[in-house]
Amino acid sequence: MPKFLRLIIAKSVMLLEGAIVYSNLIALLSLGLTITYITTSVPNFAHGTIAVFGSYLALIFLYFLNIHPYIAIPIVFLLCGLVGTLCYSLVLRPLIKRGASVVILMIATLALDLILLGFIGSLSDTIERITSKSAKKFIFAIYDFEISGISGILFVSTASMISILVILWLLLFKTKFGIALRASMENPALAEVMGIDVEKTRIFSWFLSSSLAGLAGTLLPFKQEIVPLTGSLIIVSIFSASIVGGLASIAGAIFGGYLIGMSESLATYGLSMIFGPEILLYSKVIPLTALIIVLLLMPQGIVEGLRKWIKFFST
């Protein structure tokens, strides 16, 4: 094989690898966001920061207890889930009980985002002071393993995504609690009449959503550099993914996650070939553009939108 061909293949494998990893993580995040949106109808603006909180928890386990981030996944998963549960039961549920509007609830999640950011920031300063290792900016890539030239994060993130999907499917369609969960997602009032404890399903959805964010947050430093403010930027990709897929659909969230993740990685790379490498800094313009196009053409998301369009043209 000629040398340049091998180089091109190696390059595109690397590119595709990065794109798949990123898409896996965005899909995990938008899945979590959509779950809480469906059950409590609040877009959670703190979602990105909860993920970064997960990254910092993984960093703490690595620096202080010498636990590898991959091994720390279950602990971070549970701890972040706990954070989400606390956010819901201490802040959002009392507000909902007082009859707060959606806007007030959104502002409350913004406030939670800020509190969490302050907490992460002080954590990062403190870690840096104690260990004198970098914590305001860090990356896990050096701790990753490799199988025949492909970095481990590809396998780990894909395996996590697949196992989450299988578990979610089993939970939603094979258990009694799953039926209750789906019922309270579709029609909370009717579910309540049928004797389902809707409150329990809501708490569970916040736990699940935040723990998924924690999982994505543990894996994210293998792909990109983390700073305390990462959460407030990545939220753009998460929201775009959820809305592009359709804010009210779980399948849409996964579809949107892969669509946005892929297009963000690949389109920015393509543009950087034309306009030079500085384009890579502006990667978030791509999800924003996708978001605006979808909102203008089919605000209910691509899945629903296409169905409607097909119906419209076939009649």
Place this chain on the structure above:
Amino acid sequence: MDQILLNIVFWFGIYAIVSISLNIEYGLAGIPNFGRALAVLFGAFTVGGIVNRFFIAIYGIEGEIIDSSAVLKTILNQKIAEDPSFGILLLLLYISLAAAVGAIIGALAILPSARLSRDYLAITLLAISEVFFMVFNYNTTLGGGYYGISVPDVFAFYSGNRQLLFAILSLLILVLIYILAERLSNSPFGRLLRAMREDEDVVKAFGRNLMILRIKTSAIASSIAAISGALFSLFTANFIASNFTRVEWTFYPFLILLLGGSGNNKGVLLGTLVFVTVKQLLTVYKHEIVEFFMIPFQTVWIEYIAFGSLMLFVLFYRPEGLIKERPVITRRVKYGKGPVVNPK
């Protein structure tokens, strides 16, 4: 001490202007603009990036925007020092142009989501604002990026304390905007916005176009917000995009609005006074705080936690704010007599 007081007065003016703009948009019309920072950023950019470029072209200065605006600054400062009226004219140009740019940006930013429900509005406006913040932050050719662009001192003719002049200026503009906002909120348009906030379907049923109403409101409010951005940029005598964060220019105005009382401008003023005083005191005494409590991190993180918690506290215990919104007072004309105030 005088310096602290002047700082408080200046920041009071700036934050009151942003919060009044948010009050029109959110307090009256119910549009949750989570991207308030965008219009402020563009207001400041008008000063540093648009008007500067215009003068650079006139004077034919060569080079990158960062270098050429530094050259421009010395030329214009000298000119202003010789001729104070030029400085005042320049100030008026900056502010009116910033208002115009703000109106355009506000109308454009709300366009994609103007016909959708409030959660979509909030998400989209926040996303647009964050992305523009990032682009301006990284791109050095557009607005100087993290190096920033120098801005001429419009009060270069005054050799005394320029902070005093800026404090007076911000109060002056605040008074004008306050009167404007009060008149707006008591006008038929203001009542229409309140109706839209309470029940969108009723407004629709009366044949009003929600999308047009929202675009108009956002344009008005964003043009006011842009003025405060321009003022801030003139005060610091530079434009650095990283100053216009979501926390400082979206979250804090929301905090002020909800603390003071959403929907009424007097509440906004009170909320601003409380917030700005606390924030300035935190800034001034930050070293003392760090030493006293022996905290191993920067005070900005404590500030975030404190103001975030304050927001939750307000939402829980004072959802209507310090001053409650009162019913609109309309004047009615009686036969032969002058206007009579109708109490309800």
